[in-house]
Every structure is written in C-alpha cells, then in structure tokens.
Amino acid sequence: MMAIAANEQPVVIDLCDIGKSYQMADETFYALRELSLQIRQNEYVAIIGPSGSGKSTLLNVLGCLDMPSQGHYQLAGHKVAELDETQLAILRNHQVGFIFQSFNLLPRMTALQNVMQPLVYRLMPWREREAKAKAALAKVGLSDKAGHLPNQLSGGQRQRVAIARALVTEPAILLGDEPTGNLDSKTTSDIMQLFDDLHAQGHTIILVTHEQDIADHCQRVIRLIDGKLAADSRNSPHPDKLRV
C-alpha cells in the first residue's frame, strides 16, 4: 500500500495552541480553542464534528483565509502570523488549493478560464497558463467542457472544475469544505474517487465533512467538539470495501 510510513513525511501543517475568538456583545465566543495538530505531506484527513463545532473555521485558518486569535501556525515552513496581506496572498496562491461547498467559480468565465485564473497571479505567460489549465482539466476528466460557462455545467462538473482550479497551482495542501455537500450520492462517490486518486498521486488532502461515508475514505479523522480537538484517529486502510 503506502511505500513510505506516514511519520517519515515532512510536516506541512503545524498548529500550536490555536484559538479563534469572536468578541460578542457581552462575552468572548471561542470558535476554536487550544488546538494543536500536525499534518504531514500526503496525508488524507477528514475533519468531522457537529454543526457549529468550528470545522469551517479551522479550515479557513489552515487555508490562510482567516487568522487565528491565539497560537502559532506554520504552513509549509512559513510562520503565517509574520506575513503581511501581500505575502499571505502569495502563500495562498502557492501552497493552498481551496475547494468550496458552493463551488465558487467565477461566473463570467469559462471552465478553462476559471482554472487558469490562479496562474494569473503568478508571472506566467498565457500559453503556459493555458497548457497547465488544460492538463488540470484533463486530470478531472473535463477536457470536453473547457469552453463552458459555470451555469452550463452540472453541480458535479462544476466541482470538478473547482478541483482542477485548486490543483493547477500544484499546492502543498488541498482543502475541501464539504466539497460534496451540494451533490447527490452518485456524484459524491465520483468526486470522492477523484480525491482518492489525487491522494494516491501524492497530494495532501484535508476535507471537512459530516458524512461518515466520506470520513471513511480518509486515513485520518479529526473530530472537533465546541472548537476543541475531541479525537484524532486513523482508519484501517480498507477504503475499497466502502465504495458503493
């Protein structure tokens, strides 16, 4: 199965005593508290927990979309707290591939243009951008839909475009916040197959979900309750039997 044992891979994500608080009218609300956690390269992680337990908050912190109120976070060796807005943007561009529940494609751009978009923020010539975007679209099996606008695609196809867009920059981590939340069960299993393949190709994948089926695809399951780490367990490596 795995040629290299998980603990020999380099650490990509290093969270130390992370807290995220919101100042409400009369009290401080903690969405995350005292969270310490390491994720290594090529891990396949599910974050689960009840609604409001802080799963999305954690994922946003991991993706540098949101800043923790306490603690230290190091992503691929970069101390996130020390970076300014511009450096954060560059870090997101190079290290993070974000996949949203609601796809979040740019509505007036074709599938290909959407996939090319992250490369716009690099100093990359147009030809190269197009070639890479085409390759990423091929990887998710959507080469024939390159010229379609998002509203001309099905939900599953849109999410594939979003995955291609997350892949095209060859990021250190792929983050998915309930990536199959808006999809039916057939499409869900297709998308999960895609994540499994990407994991097999060496990608580091972290998915937020509240479906056990999906958590079962992953090697490692992190459970949050009230913003705290409640459990961190490893699945036995038999994802095949769970496929529908």
Added chain:
Amino acid sequence: MQHFLHALLEGSRAALQSIRAHALRSSLTTLGIIIGVASVITVVAVMNGLSSSIRGQLDDLGSDMVTIRAYTTPEQELLGFRNKLRDEDYLLLKSRVKNIEDITATMPAFSMGLSVGYGRNSTQTQLIGADSSYQNVVRVYPQQGRFLSEQDDNKRRRVAFIGATVAKKLQMPANPIGQYINLSGDWFRVIGMAEKRGSLFGFDQDNYIITPFSTAKALNGPDNLMVEISYRPKADADPKLIEQQIRQLLRHRAKLASEAPDHFEFVSAEKTKQQLDTVFNSITAVAAGVVSISLLVGGIGVMNIMLVSVTERTREIGIVKALGATPQFILLQFLVEALVLSLFGGVLGLMLGYLFAAIIAFSLPSMPGALVPLWAIGLSFGFTSLIGLVFGLAPAVKAARLQPIDALRYE
C-alpha cells in the same frame, strides 16, 4: 512590471466585460463624461472653425491698414456729446505724420441705406466720399474704367466708382462705364467698377459707391462733416510709434486736457484679431467651466458605479483573494476598470462631439467645416483618464482592503 501588465490586462478585460454586460448602465454612468467631452469637442471645433475662417477673411482684407475713427465714450454720449474727426484732422496728419506709405480720408456719407436708381431699378447701398489716395490705402482696384482722380476731387465732379454688387442689382450692362445713376435726385456718371471682394462675416463687401470727397462733402452739407482716416504704415516702421505721433497731433488739435480720453480710436485687422481672440478665449473659458462641472458629475458617476460594482462583486473578490490575488493586483484591476469606463465615456463623447460639430458646420454656410485640433482630443483623454483614476481610487481601495473571509461570506 510584468505583474503590472498582467493586472492591466486583467483589469481591462474585466472592465470591458462588465461594460458589455451592463451596456445601458455603463452609458448612463458615464453620461457626465460623455456630455463633458462632447461639449469640449463641439465648442472647440466650432470656435476653431469660426476663428480660422474669420482670420482668413481678415488676412484677405490686408492686415496692415489702420483706420482712425471718432470715438465717443459712453459718459460723453450720456451728456449728448458726439466726437468727430474732420477734414482738417486729415490734412494735418497728411502733412505731419512720417513713416506712412499713404493716407486717405473717407466720408461715410449716408452710410446707412442710401437709395440708388438706374433706369427703373433701384437698390440700397452705401455711399463713401474718398479722394484718389483711397485706392492705394484700401486697395480697391478697378476691374473696368478707372478710380477717382485728383481732378475729380478738385472739380467736385459728379462721378461714381461702384462695387460689383451695385452694378448687378441695378442690372447695368456688363460694361457700366458712362452710364448715369441717380443718387437721391442727383445724377452721377459711372467711371469705374471695382474688382469683386466677396463677403466678410456674411457682409457683402461689394455693395458701395465711392464719389469724390469734395462732392460727398457738398452733398452732406457742412453740419455732417465727419471723416474716417485710413493709412498704411511703411513696412519697416513701428506702428506703435505712428499711433503715438497721431494721438499727440489729434489731441493737440482738439485741445484736449491731459486727463481727457481720446476722442478717436484706432481700428486695424490686427486689433480686430486680438479682440476676436479675447472673445474666443472667454467663450472657451466659460465652456471649460461648464465642462469641468459635467466632468466632475461624470467622475462621481463613475465612482458610484464602481462602488456598486465592488459591492456586487464582493464574493468574486473573495474568491480571487482565496486563489491568491494580492491587494495590489485587485487595486490595479479596479483602477483600470474605472479608467476604461471613463475612457469609454470619453470616446463616446468624442464621437458625439464630432457629430455635433459636423451638424453645426453643415447648418452654418459661412463655416468652413469643423476642425478638432489634436490638443483638444489629447486634453479630453488626459482629463478623462485623470477623472477615472481619481474617482476610481476609493472603490479600488475598498476592494483591495476586503478581508478574504468576509468577502467570501458576503451574501
């Protein structure tokens, strides 16, 4: 630098996309700019056309001739005074002023609406009394016959030198020399007809009759003796010095006190041109005022629509921030969008301005066609770009400052 170009390209693309997606909204937004630029172009084109046409006509007239004319100040007029230049003034200047090529006196006798008859035809014209030197100063040349001679003046002959229009209106024969015309009861023999001069500011320059100075004087009677004196300075002389000399002589002869205003004025094509420039400049200044107000309104329109656009696209901004767009990139992109939007207004305004100018030129026959100088186009675009950048800044900063997480959560 490459980043900058990328942002520029992306910004223009996004801008064109949103202009195309909201064609009506964009046009309405930039209405202020459209009107502003269109009015600049129209005003400048019309002013330019008029001014070059008038200048051309003034040049034809001969720019170095100077006319001295009686001038009554408004205060004097209120008191019932009326200043005059007389025959004696002319004789004085003729004998004393140096450095002039030639000098002549004319008597604008019955200058308004004198009736002239020939056979059964009659027409209105202008009668001028002049001596033989008139020909050299004003430069009218006979096409047929001859100009008035000194003899004609000395002998107070009843002869007339006529403009082409008079001959035409009276339906005189092609060669009118020797024909008799009737000027308020007196018969005059035609001795010459002038070359055609065309029209100036829409006024016919060929509708006049010139008779000897002495004859006109006798016709007018001693009470109406009033002359205009015209001269040409020598080519190498300083016209200012000549004017100074004339001023001294005339004031001295009229025994004016040193603080009294001149009772005469100098009129020349050069002076007319300067006055014309003043008029055109003040019209342009007023137009510039109107234009800057509408450009301001246009700028605020652009700012408004950009703020709306930033709000509308908050989620999109969140998405591209998640994909790694830097604040600088987003700032630049929205600035470029504002720029493109206002330049779009500028181009529409330019086309509209050309159209208006062409329509005006078409409907005014004396205008030689609208002419838009390059500087006006450059200035319009420069100003429009500035407006776009200045008013695009606030929305662009707003977009750049959005926190990715807040932008993504925006409903």
